[in-house]
Amino acid sequence: MVNKIHFGKRIAALRRKKGLSQTTLAEKLGVTPQAVSKWETGNTVPDIDLLLELSRLYCVSINEMLEDIDLIFKLTGKRIGDDGISYFVSEQERSYNKKWVEEIQKNNWIKRNWNNAQAENAALDEVGKSIASSGGIILEIGAGPGGGFMPYILKADPDSTIIISDLSPTVVKEWKSFLDKTIDSPNLYYAAFDFCNIPFKDNCIDIISDGGGVGNCEGSKAKALKEAYRVLKSGGKLVTSTGFVNKETLSALPADAQTVLLEKRPDVFEDLYEDTVLAGFNKIDSIISGCWYTDNDDSTIADLARSLGVNLKFTGYIRYCTKE
Ligand SMILES: C[S@@+](CC[C@H](N)C(=O)[O-])C[C@H]1O[C@@H](n2cnc3c(N)ncnc32)[C@H](O)[C@@H]1O
Numbered sequence: 040m041v042n043k044i045h046f047g048k049r050i051a052a053l054r055r056k057k058g059l060s061q062t063t064l065a066e067k068l069g070v071t072p073q074a075v076s077k078w079e080t081g082n083t084v085p086d087i088d089l090l091l092e093l094s095r096l097y098c099v100s101i102n103e104m105l106e107d108i109d110l111i112f113k114l115t116g117k118r119i120g121d122d123g124i125s126y127f128v129s130e131q132e133r134s135y136n137k138k139w140v141e142e143i144q145k146n147n148w149i150k151r152n153w154n155n156a157q158a159e160n161a162a163l164d165e166v167g168k169s170i171a172s173s174g175g176i177i178l179e180i181g182a183g184p185g186g187g188f189m190p191y192i193l194k195a196d197p198d199s200t201i202i203i204s205d206l207s208p209t210v211v212k213e214w215k216s217f218l219d220k221t222i223d224s225p226n227l228y229y230a231a232f233d234f235c236n237i238p239f240k241d242n243c244i245d246i247i248s249d250g251g252g253v254g255n256c257e258g259s260k261a262k263a264l265k266e267a268y269r270v271l272k273s274g275g276k277l278v279t280s281t282g283f284v285n286k287e288t289l290s291a292l293p294a295d296a297q298t299v300l301l302e303k304r305p306d307v308f309e310d311l312y313e314d315t316v317l318a319g320f321n322k323i324d325s326i327i328s329g330c331w332y333t334d335n336d337d338s339t340i341a342d343l344a345r346s347l348g349v350n351l352k353f354t355g356y357i358r359y360c361t362k363e
Contacts, residue, residue: 167191175245181252
């Protein structure tokens, strides 16, 4: 069955891409602007002659305008599930994660994080714009309750094609349920998979967007970066954000604190740069996105830093990594 709302959104996006107003399009087709508005809001579908004219004008087939495509099937060979999500891991939440996902649901984290992302944030808005303007197929990995960069990409261009993914099936279900109600875009797809073992074919993704997923990876970060490289098209980009205690900060700490921190928490010094190069990325541009101090939080690393009498500075980086 044709989803008229999605059809309307697709033809509205095609019209905008062509730089036409509803009135100009109506004039070209010999219909009223109200008729165009009704198609684009999913109230009616144009008759077959007008569909043919639209198809010629926009250089897309009638099917492409009418049909919801199963993009993930094209990229993996696996059909989408009945709930509109493609599962490459169990649909049941893993037991160790149950408490965390209950918190996400109980406290409406998805809605809260989405709303927070609507406020102006110069650095993240810039990342969203840069990803959205590259176009093509965007894969958001480890979306998490914050959605990574996805809310900022959609803010820049609500017509973006994004596959929203996470290892947690609940996170993916929560995002689908929220976004279906909020923007119901025909260009959003949902998949639950492990990004250390991405189920997609080689060279099929234009941009991988990672707003903190790899930095909080379950599994090997080096493997995740290699997988990202494999599935990207030539010329494609991995946009990844990571935060760590850099060498300058480490060397400025008292010697005994350095020794304990390096021994107990080597992970907080991992800058992933070498792993990114070893994965194959041959152009890496890093931008400092900000910094934070352990004095302001109650994480386990903050407790360790306090016990050593230091206030540890983390620096956040956004990296644009190109597969040339
Ligand atoms: C704590 S979140 C932080 C970043 C997240 N992008 C956000 O904005 O909330 C990390 C997310 O990465 C996901 N994740 C961790 N390891 C993963 C893996 N191997 N494959 C897919 N997702 C993973 C977790 O399930 C979690 O949702």
